[in-house]
Amino acid sequence: MRKQDKWSAEIYSISEVLFAPTCLEETLNNFVKTLSLIRSTRRGGLEIAASEGETKITAITSGSPSAADCTVPKAAIDEVMTAGRLVVPDVCSSELFKDQIKWHRIAPTAFIAAAVKVNNETVGTLWFERTEESGYDYEEEVDFLSMAANLAGRAIWLHRTISRRERTFAEEQQEQQNSRDEQSQSSARQRLLKNDGIIGESPALMAAVETAKVVAETNSTVLLRGESGTGKECFAKLIHQHSTRQKKPFIKFNCPALSESLLESELFGHEKGAFTGAITQRLGRFELANGGTLLLDEIGEIPPAFQAKLLRVIQEGEFERVGGTKTLKVDVRLIFATNKDLETAVRNAEFREDLYYRISGVPITLPPLRQRDGDIPLLARAFLQRFNEENGRDLHFAPSALDHLSKCKFPGNVRELENCVRRTATLARSKTITSSDFACQTDQCFSSRLWKGVHCSHCHIELDASAGTTPLAGALANDVSPKDAGSAGVASNLIERDRLISALEEAGWNQAKAARILGKTSRQVGYAIRRHGVEVRKL
Known part of the structure; x- marks a missing residue:
């Protein structure tokens, strides 16, 4: 056997x-x-x-x-x-x-x-x-x-x-799931990118986006509120693109950039010969936006005298061009934006109460970057990708760099973050950006000096909140030359640009007459013209 x-x-x-x-x-x-x-x-x-x-x-x-x-x-x-x-x-x-x-x-x-x-x-x-x-x-x-x-x-x-x-099957399944998650996140980000550059997934941002989309379905007046750099213009575009007016024009206008007379001409247009230099008829922003959406940015900065004229067109949809007599009627969806405390401005008689109620149809407060948990890495990557495409580079962030950025409060919000990314990418010496590449690591984050009493958690510059003047005013005062120190005074007494241009126009661009109108010296007016970069007209 x-x-x-x-x-x-x-x-x-x-x-x-x-x-x-x-x-x-x-x-x-x-x-x-x-x-x-x-x-x-x-x-x-x-x-x-x-x-x-x-x-x-x-x-x-x-x-x-x-x-x-x-x-x-x-x-x-x-x-x-x-x-x-x-x-x-x-x-x-x-x-x-x-x-x-x-x-x-x-x-x-x-x-x-x-x-x-x-x-x-x-x-x-x-x-x-x-x-x-x-x-x-x-x-x-x-x-x-x-x-x-x-x-x-x-x-x-x-x-x-x-x-x-x-294990291989489990790993493959996990990889497929991770891939699906990444694709889902990528799709979400792409959808957000299509929303005119609104990048982020934080609950605070998503709440604002959802509100904006709901409001977009109506013709209600919208007031976008929030700190500078929070993306008010992007939200205005989002509202326009989700509205029934999306195929019509979207016009934006920055209100405080011009004096009262020029502001009226820009918004309402002017007739030929209405004033010196008006050699042709010109359509204003309201006419250009007819049928569409008009964004009036920094509405809280418009001159008090012009607020009454603006109130009329908001209420009635009617106006006349500068130098014209024909009443024009337009159908415009109005969106206003401001970073100013309008309630305080109303109490201080700096802003008309009736205009305040007219523009505050549906207020939407945009969250600052410090309240948007997790959005900083997404934004930073998007800005770096944009920089790479524009400059033919292939830079990327190390995890420590993104963690470093996430710890900053960024008082300048998205605009400050983008500048930080671009500056760092421009000076980067290798393809991988690390935390040591940021300006704040070498005490070069000078933008923080513009924010009184604000301490950026990753910046080494701490500002004194008890200073007698604002940091910006102090910076301007430091720029006054010894020659102008006695006559022009400190920067805190600098003539406002709108008042200056208005006085110059009233005086026929004669600086001496403008000085008398303003109660200032000719040297102070000359200094203000240089500081504001005003181009003196020769009539």
Whole structure:
């Protein structure tokens, strides 16, 4: 009878255990126990070395002492690894076990071991010890143990292959999920980018966006409020593009840029010959925006005398061009924007109360950047990408750089952040921008000096909130030359641009007459003209 036929029942029992649907560690423990019962051994064990992604596995028979007490001498392990099998009829008389006192028994003990191989690579050792018996066929025993070890090797290979595939499948699933998440986030960002540059995912920003979209469906007057640099113009475009007027013109106009007379001409237009230089008829912003949307930015800065004229066109939709007598009627959706405290301006009689109620149809307050958690990295990446496209560069942020930016309050909001990114990218000396590349790390973040009492958390410049003058006024005062110091006075007494232009126009651009109108000296008027960059007209 062949040995294989003789062992068929035992091998079948072992195979059932080895290929049962259990984890590898449990499978090998059951395998060792079953083998011990089948061969009637005293004790035994199996040790499998750790592989990539796997831990070392040690299995011993239930009747054995602890794993530490069942340690096979290294010399014996080396012999098994080299020869593939080992038979020691009496461990007490073997040189391989001379240093292992725990192996010594009163009765002679035999040690039988076989190497466990996976894909022809030895990965462990299967061993048993039994009481030495006269006439016992140890070669037959080690043959059986070798066959069992081969089956164990195949089982180990199968378990590891399935495990790797499961891990690979899980990793692929996770990668696909991450890819879907990134695509979803990218789509969200792209949708936001289509909303005229409104980039961000913070709850505060999303709330403002949703409100703007709801308001866009009506023709209600909108007042966008918020600090400078929060994106009021972008929100105005968003409202226009989500309105029924989206195919009509979107016109924007910055109110405080001109004097009262020029402001009237720009908004209402003028007839040919209405004033010197009016050589042709010109349409105003209201006419250009007819059927569409008109954004009047910094509405809180318009001169008081012009507020009454503006109130009429808001209420009635009617106006006359400068120098004209024909009343024109327009259909314009009005959006106003300001960073000024209009309520205080009304109390101080700087802004008409009736105009305030007219423009405050639906107020939307835009959140400053310091309240938009998580948006700074998105904005910074978008600005850097725009810089790369414009300049043919391939810069990117290190994680530490984005973390550094996220800690800044950015009192100048999105506009200040964009300037910070562009400045840093321009001066970057490598493709990776790190936190050390920012100007604030070398005390060069001078923009923070414009903000009285504001301390940027990542800037080293701390401003004194108790200073007697505003930082901007102080900066202007420092620019006054000694020659002008006595006559022009400090910058806090600088003539306002609108008042200056109005007086010059009234005086026919004669500086001496304008000085008398303003109650100033000619030198003060001359200094104000230079400071404001006013182009003197020659009539």
